[in-house]
Amino acid sequence: MPWWEPENHTDRRPLLRTRGAIKAGLRRFFETEGFTEVECGALVASPGNETHLHAFAITRIGPDGAAHPAFLHTSPEFAAKKLLTAGETKIFEFARVFRNREAGRLHAPEFTMLEWYRAHAPYKAVIEDTVFLVRQAAQFAGAKLLRHQDHSCDPFTEAQWLTVADAFSRYAGIDLLATMSMAGEPDREALAAVCGFTPAADDDWSDIFSKLLTEKIEPKLGLERLTILYEYPRPEAALARPSDRDPKVSERFELYACGVELANGFGELTDAGEQRRRLEAEMAKKARLYSESYPLDEEFLAALARMPPASGVALGFDRLVMLVTGAPHIRDVLWTPPLA
Secondary structure, X not given: OXXXXXXXXXXXXXXXXXXXXXXXXXXXXXXXXXXXXOOOOOEEOOOOOOOOOEOEEEEEEOOOOOEEEEEEOOOOHHHHHHHHHHOOOEEEEEEEEEOEOXXXXXXXXXXXXXXXEEEOOOXXXXXXXXXXXXXXXXXXXXXXXXXXXXXXXXXXOOOEEEEXXXXXXXXXXXXXXXHEOOOOOEOHHHHXXXXXXXXXXXXXXXXXXXXXXXXXXXXXOOOEEOEEEEOOEXXXXXXXXXXXXXXXXXXXXXXXXXXXXXXXXXXXXXXXXXXXXXXXXXXXXXXXXXXXXXXXOHHHHHHHXXXXXXXXXXXXXXXXXXXXXXXXXXXXXXXXXXXX
């Protein structure tokens, strides 16, 4: 039955009304904290440079009729960081973002990302923001538990803090950091030897890491209480600054509830030269795997060299509403679901 049939909409409407209440409540939090709400343009020259994120490519026609390639952004991140360079210190956005090749119970090609940044703040500060906002969302919805499929999670119980290395040790029996050099360089053969399956010939260290994370680790996270998974290995944190504590890991975290990733955040990398090298490596891998790549945002790299220290988070707003309401599918909490 189409979503616009009155009977279908009547069933969905309570979830959508709750979505609005959560959005309004979270916006009040940011306003109380002194944040400025921004609106980053979705039409960009570079949509982001992560290997496995796929953009919608479009053609922009100029006033003279000339055609120019462009994209819909996969995140407002590059534009938001330019605003930090411009002088903004605390910003947030409920951004419409677009990701190709994504569809399913937890994925939609067009969705809402709640993204925020704090200049001159450690990434622990935005981790604490994230936990607080999930709890606030539950309160605004009158929910005592987050639910997804057969799992539930009490967001009001003290959150579990778990490093990626500890998670791999606990749930996969792997000493992950032993498969990296002291400087943080990954050793593909070392991880392949202990991963417990036969990697594909063209799987690199990151591919093996991702398969282990998806199959062994993520299903165990956020069960009964929120899990903060932090200190990601440097190869898995292209936009994050290295940890001062251990050169093998970076200041990246993800927040999980009911086995579902809700948020991804960083202590932001501000070394423009290092950032360029990382993004070029990501695009080289993308070209190898998918026979396409995206241009780098040169304005972003120029701004990054002057950006103040900052931390930021991207939270999947639709997923948060799903878990707070117990909706089984992301389409249930979108006012107008995207193309099938």
